[in-house]
Amino acid sequence: MRRRSVLLAVPAGLLALAGCGDDDSDKGDKTSPEPKSPSAQPTAKMDGPVPALLGGTKFGERPEIARGVGKPSDKLEVKTLIAGRGPAAAKGDYIQVNYLGQIWDTGKVFDTTWDKGRKPFIFRVGAGEVVPGWDQGLAGKKTGSRVELAIPPKLGYGEQGRPPAIKGTDTMVFAVDVVGVFNSKSAAHGSKVAQDNKDLPKVGDNTDGKAPSVTVPKVAAPKKLVSSYVLEGDGPEVQETDTVLVQYKGVLWDGGKEFESTYANKDLAQFPLPRLVAGWRDGLKGKKVGSRVLLVMPPELGYGKEAKENIPANSTLVFAVDILAVA
Known part of the structure; x- marks a missing residue:
């Protein structure tokens, strides 16, 4: 059994998952890919149709994504826009990413780490720390990759959505840059x-x-x-x-x-x-x-x-x- 760390100044049980976005009302209408849908089945369709990238096409640049065309798929659509050459993210690894998320129908951006003052987001792949569409769509992706995801509601926030930014019927579109992958064999290299x-x-x-x-x-x-x-x-x-x-x-x-x-x-x-x-x-x-x-x-x-x-x-x-x- 894994021991609970003694380093925390407060009981570990008091720690909740922190959102990528900021919950303060004066920060705007941000959200994050964290709360998971209660009913998620693997339905990935690789290299499926996703909205076009209009600008910021290089790795590390803030992307600009077109609005979705037509009715979105009811399956997870994943397309690798830039194929990285670094370590791949296996289940249980920590992955560090920059991302921009928007709504398929409107193209409205609801959250991005490319905002000034934001930092890349880190989560553990396959541990249910993020919405299932992220866990499924980013597994196996290599460091240095840019991936676009179109996530239907059942692999996002479900019928409850994430009001007010995301309705229960919204398909979410993400452009994700894989900045780093870390596991128990990772070490400093200074x-x-x-x-x-x-x-x-x-x-x-x-x-x-x-x-x-x-x-x-x-x-x-x-x-x-x-x-x-x-x-x-x-x-x-x-x-x-x-x-x-x-x-x-x-x-x-x-x-x-x-x-x-x-x-x-x-x-x-x-x-x-x-x-x-x-x-x-x-x-x-x-x-x-x-x-x-x-x-x-x-x-x-x-x-x-x-x-x-x-x-x-x-x-x-x-x-x-x-x-x-x-x-």
Whole structure:
């Protein structure tokens, strides 16, 4: 059984799926592909008829999609507009995408990550975290691909729709760019940074997807937070409001015993940074995506006097964290 992470500052059960769009009323009429239809059967028809792309035809550009012509299909229609050459998204993998969604009949855009201030969306393929049309239509697609989907209501939000933007009779059309695919073998691939402080733990710099070694020195633990690069990536800096997709390994300063690891679980972790313990929030903010980071956090930035699973009270914690992506 997969263990619940001890890193969250609030019980994991309080976390709900976050929408791609913003629920604030002053943000407009945005929605996202997240809530799933209760009755969905695999009905994919590959390379079927989809509306034409009028502009923004290159990968990474905001697309402009024509209105649908005629009556839309009652099956999922999927067309690969640009065939990528990177890793393919298998069931259980995390996939990072940019997307634009609009209504077949009207051509009205209801949501897009290409809006200013938005970031690519990350979800786990085949886990029911998105509408079935996304789970089915994006499975197997390679990094660097642009895919167009026409999703009938039964593989979208069903008869209830997603008012007011999407009625229960609306077919949704999406253009989706596959930015990245991540799984339990993913790792940071940044440039190596010297680890020359003998009073700090040494972290392995392997990039083969296996757990890095973490060797804790036999000296007194630091009193302040340590956050330093082991591998420095070249991606965007982590913002304090981001959700991070990571590989990590956590050990105790006293004795170096491992207490939690995504490598042991054979699964990645995705966390909203604001809901993590202070040592993670402060230690990862400003660090670059693609990096491996050493975090050493004193008890007051971890769990203080409170004991957790495999973590005694008043423990100094040591982490090796690979920042794979942010959303």
